Amino acid sequence: MSKRVVTFGEIMLRLSTPGYQRFAQATSFDVNYGGGEANVAVSLANYGLDSRFITRLPNNDIGRACRMDLDKYGVDTGHIQYGGERIGIYFLETGAVARASKVVYDRAHSSFSSVQPGSFNWDEIFDGADWFHWTGITPAVSQEAADVCLEAIKAANDRGVTVSCDLNYRKNLWKYGKKAGEVMPELVAGCDVVLGNEEDAEMVLGIKPEGVDVTGGHVEAEAYRSVSQQIMKQYQRVKKVITTLRGSVSANHNSWSGVLYDGKNLYTAPTYQITHIVDRVGGGDSFMGGLIYGLLTYDNDEKALQFGTAASCLKHTIPGDFNQVTVEEVEKLMGGDASGRVSR
Numbered sequence: 654m655s656k657r658v659v660t661f662g663e664i665m666l667r668l669s670t671p672g673y674q675r676f677a678q679a680t681s682f683d684v685n686y687g688g689g690e691a692n693v694a695v696s697l698a699n700y701g702l703d704s705r706f707i708t709r710l711p712n713n714d715i716g717r718a719c720r721m722d723l724d725k726y727g728v729d730t731g732h733i734q735y736g737g738e739r740i741g742i743y744f745l746e747t748g749a750v751a752r753a754s755k756v757v758y759d760r761a762h763s764s765f766s767s768v769q770p771g772s773f774n775w776d777e778i779f780d781g782a783d784w785f786h787w788t789g790i791t792p793a794v795s796q797e798a799a800d801v802c803l804e805a806i807k808a809a810n811d812r813g814v815t816v817s818c819d820l821n822y823r824k825n826l827w828k829y830g831k832k833a834g835e836v837m838p839e840l841v842a843g844c845d846v847v848l849g850n851e852e853d854a855e856m857v858l859g860i861k862p863e864g865v866d867v868t869g870g871h872v873e874a875e876a877y878r879s880v881s882q883q884i885m886k887q888y889q890r891v892k893k894v895i896t897t898l899r900g901s902v903s904a905n906h907n908s909w910s911g912v913l914y915d916g917k918n919l920y921t922a923p924t925y926q927i928t929h930i931v932d933r934v935g936g937g938d939s940f941m942g943g944l945i946y947g948l949l950t951y952d953n954d955e956k957a958l959q960f961g962t963a964a965s966c967l968k969h970t971i972p973g974d975f976n977q978v979t980v981e982e983v984e985k986l987m988g989g990d991a992s993g994r995v996s997r
Contacts, residue, residue, distance in 0.1 A: 737762075785809040925962070
């Protein structure tokens with residue numbers, strides 16, 4: 654039987670300038686949908702898992718179009734709620750060479766932001782579930798979203814469902830009167846797997862590397878070990894801490910890798926040179942989707958880390974938020990075939 658993964662969060666309408674145009678140049682926008690937890694759900698559906706996405710959408714043509722977009726990728730949308738007045742929007746201007754990409758959010762008062770505790774039947778949602786995933790973006794949207802996220806985490810814990818979190822600190826989203834450090838610790842306490850870099854750990858959990866200087870631009874492996882050990886000490890439930898490693902040579906050229914700490918071993922994935930980035934948005938989500946698949950499939954932390962890293966490397970070649978790759982394509986890259994030769 655296929656493993657079932659549940660994700661919960663906001664999905665938005667994405668409006669991107671064509672090619673590398675700036676906002677001021679654009680006379681049209683390319684339309685996609687995307688959001689952290691939805692991106693993970695699509696990745697897992699592509700890998701053949703039973704992937705269920707939970708959110709709240711407006712009951713209008715745009716909300717229904719969004720749900721249809723998820724349906725076509727095989728995501729289970731049967732528990733999505735309708736309500737509120739609008740879908741959140743974000744505008745994307747894709748950078749090039751020395752010019753960075755730019756995002757403008759228009760997500761205030763979205764349908765998801767007014768989601769209400771007690772409105773989801775978590776008994777039904779977690780029926781047969783093996784894994785639950787959320788990100789730090791969700792509790793940043795509103796107090797109501799944070800409350801429902803905590804409700805879901807507790808329900809998953811009660812049922813023995815593995816819980817993962819991408820800390821994903823976004824300072825511009827915490828606008829409803831509370832700081833991340835006031836809300837996130839209670840939610841992270843219910844997690845088994847945590848993804849986040851040293852900045853996320855400091856801003857969200859108040860944890861800094863011990864005995865390591867991270868201000869010089871190059872972070873040593875011991876910094877990740879220190880942060881991971883502190884997270885595990887502070888949050889007894891956490892069994893694995895993962896960090897993605899991105900080096901930005903330019904907007905079009907990044908290096909990409911990751912590390913995983915399991916309480917004893919610190920594993921490091923191979924480093925990929927992504928020299929011609931098509932779209933880096935959703936890169937971290939594609940990593941998380943690959944990692945979850947790997948941890949559920951391989952029973953080998955190092956191989957799971959390698960799968961997540963390779964999957965995310967491939968995502969950088971695909972327009973849109975969603976990582977539309979197969980297990981075979983990821984494993985081919987893991988095996989060292991990065992030739993890009995035509996498959997006939």
